[in-house]
Amino acid sequence: xxxxxxxxxxxxxxxxxxAMTQRALPALAPDGMxxxxxxxxxEFPLYNADIQNSTGFxxxxxxxxxxxxxADGVIFCTPEYNFTIPxxxxxxxxxxxxxxxxxxxxxxxxxxSASPGPVGGARVQYDxxxxxxxxxxxxxxxxxxxxxNCASRFDEKTxxxxxxxxxxxxxxxxxxxxxxxxxxxxxx
Numbered sequence: 266x267x268x269x270x271x272x273x274x275x276x277x278x279x280x281x282x283x284a285m286t287q288r289a290l291p292a293l294a295p296d297g298m299x300x301x302x303x304x305x306x307x308e309f310p311l312y313n314a315d316i317q318n319s320t321g322f323x324x325x326x327x328x329x330x331x332x333x334x335x336a337d338g339v340i341f342c343t344p345e346y347n348f349t350i351p352x353x354x355x356x357x358x359x360x361x362x363x364x365x366x367x368x369x370x371x372x373x374x375x376x377x378s379a380s381p382g383p384v385g386g387a388r389v390q391y392d393x394x395x396x397x398x399x400x401x402x403x404x405x406x407x408x409x410x411x412x413x414n415c416a417s418r419f420d421e422k423t424x425x426x427x428x429x430x431x432x433x434x435x436x437x438x439x440x441x442x443x444x445x446x447x448x449x450x451x452x453x
Contacts, residue, residue, distance in 0.1 A: 268446055270294070271303040271336040273329075275343025275354035275389070280424075282379040282415040286435075287342040289426040295440045300340070304328040306357035317363060326360045333361065333368035338446045339402075340375045345389035350396070362400055369400035373446040375438060377410040379418075385411030403449040408438045 274287045291300045308325045310316060316323070322330075333339055343354055350358075361368055374397050378386025390409070397404050412418060418428035426432055 268298045268337045268443055269335065270298060270300045270338045270340055270442070270446075271332050272300060272340045272342060273303045273306075273354070273357075275341060275351045277305075277307050277353055281344065282381075282412070282419060283342040283344050283377075285419050285424045285426060286377055286379050286412065287340075288424070289432070290340065290342075290435070290439070293432060293436045293439055295436070295443055298439065298443050300439075303332045303336075303339070306353060306360075309353075309357055309360055312356055312359040312363075314363075322360070322364060326357075326364070329357065330361050330364050330368045333372065334366070336372075337450065337452065338373040338375065338442060339369075340377060340442070341393060342377045342379070343386070343389055343393065345378060345380055345384075345386040348388045349392045350389055355396075358396055358400075367400060369397060369402040371450055372402045373405065373442070373450045374402045375405045375410075375442045375445075377412070377435070377438070379412035379415040381414065381416055383413045385413035385415070387411055403445070405438070405442055405445045408434060408441060410435055410438050 272287045274284045294300045376390045380386040
């Protein structure tokens with residue numbers, strides 16, 4: 266049975282290393298796993314309950330939520346901003362979490378982060394785990410993907426992930442994620 270996985274990039278920057286990581290995933294996925302990007306959260310307004318209560322949920326919020334609900338799993342590829350979750354991504358999670366039939370509940374989630382620094386975004390993953398725990402998602406524990414010193418792992422002209430060790434680790438995580446999805450969130 267084919268698995269559908271959506272990816273959410275925590276950075277809106279065109280040259281984001283996390284977006285480059287996100288774009289590499291379909292080619293690294295195991296047989297039977299389709300990986301595609303979720304709709305962007307770039308047009309989300311700042312979360313405000315007054316907006317929610319007066320005009321309802323904005324269309325881009327519903328589009329992202331629908332994509333999450335339809336997927337078997339979600340992979341976040343996100344940078345770390347100021348030791349935590351980037352504001353835009355946190356805002357998107359806040360909006361989506363307010364919807365009825367909360368999309369992350371019972372959803373399998375994997376985390377990846379790329380950073381120019383040596384730690385590779387470990388702190389953002391800690392905070393993402395806390396947010397996902399509150400939303401009743403199931404987060405894959407291992408293998409973890411922290412792409413430290415990321416500029417040296419991508420081709421600067423094409424944005425392609427060229428580091429074979431990193432590619433191999435991501436393949437391992439994606440294979441483990443397929444098994445994890447089957448265990449924690451099997452299709453009916």
